[in-house]
Amino acid sequence: LYTQYEKEGRFVKQVTARSLWFAILDCQVETGVPYMLYKDACNRKSNQQNLGTIKCSNLCTEIVEYSSPDEVAVCNLASIAVNMFVKADKTYNFAHLKEVTKIVTKNLNKVIDVNYYPVPEAKNSNMRHRPVGIGIQGLAD
Incomplete structure (x- = not known):
């Protein structure tokens, strides 16, 4: 479903996997979550x-x-x-x-x-x- 939704443009904002990953890591380092x-x-x-x-x-x-x-x-x-x-x-x-x-x-x-x-x-x-x-x-x- 992920690739289908991407092709159909069913998203609000598109970000690279790398930038999402680094945002998650920054949050984990600072708070322990998610x-x-x-x-x-x-x-x-x-x-x-x-x-x-x-x-x-x-x-x-x-x-x-x-x-x-x-x-x-x-x-x-x-x-x-x-x-x-x-x-x-x-x-x-x-x-x-x-x-x-x-x-x-x-x-x-x-x-x-x-x-x-x-x-x-x-x-x-x-x-x-x-x-x-x-x-x-x-x-x-």
Whole structure:
């Protein structure tokens, strides 16, 4: 569609890709935003392809989920401090990390059931897909 719209003159202002790219980079250096996300790449890799086209992500772009008129995608996120599993002898307690990860996963799943949903479309999506995301922090410690 991009090239078709360009040929048809369906734009308000035309700028070079290079000048647009440098404007985005300047903004990122100064403010940290905008977050860049490539819709085509997300849709090619999505495990929700059967539902339809993903049109956007959450603000920080770590979650990419399908939304529709009857579904508003919801993030159920947690983070595990991986530095907390380093033992006194400087070895890593992978068994304890596994236990904690299981607990976090189960608790996030429970959050979906007891959460407050400001709009019914958010509840519809969360109950239907039960999306959870578990990140890590503390790698540099």
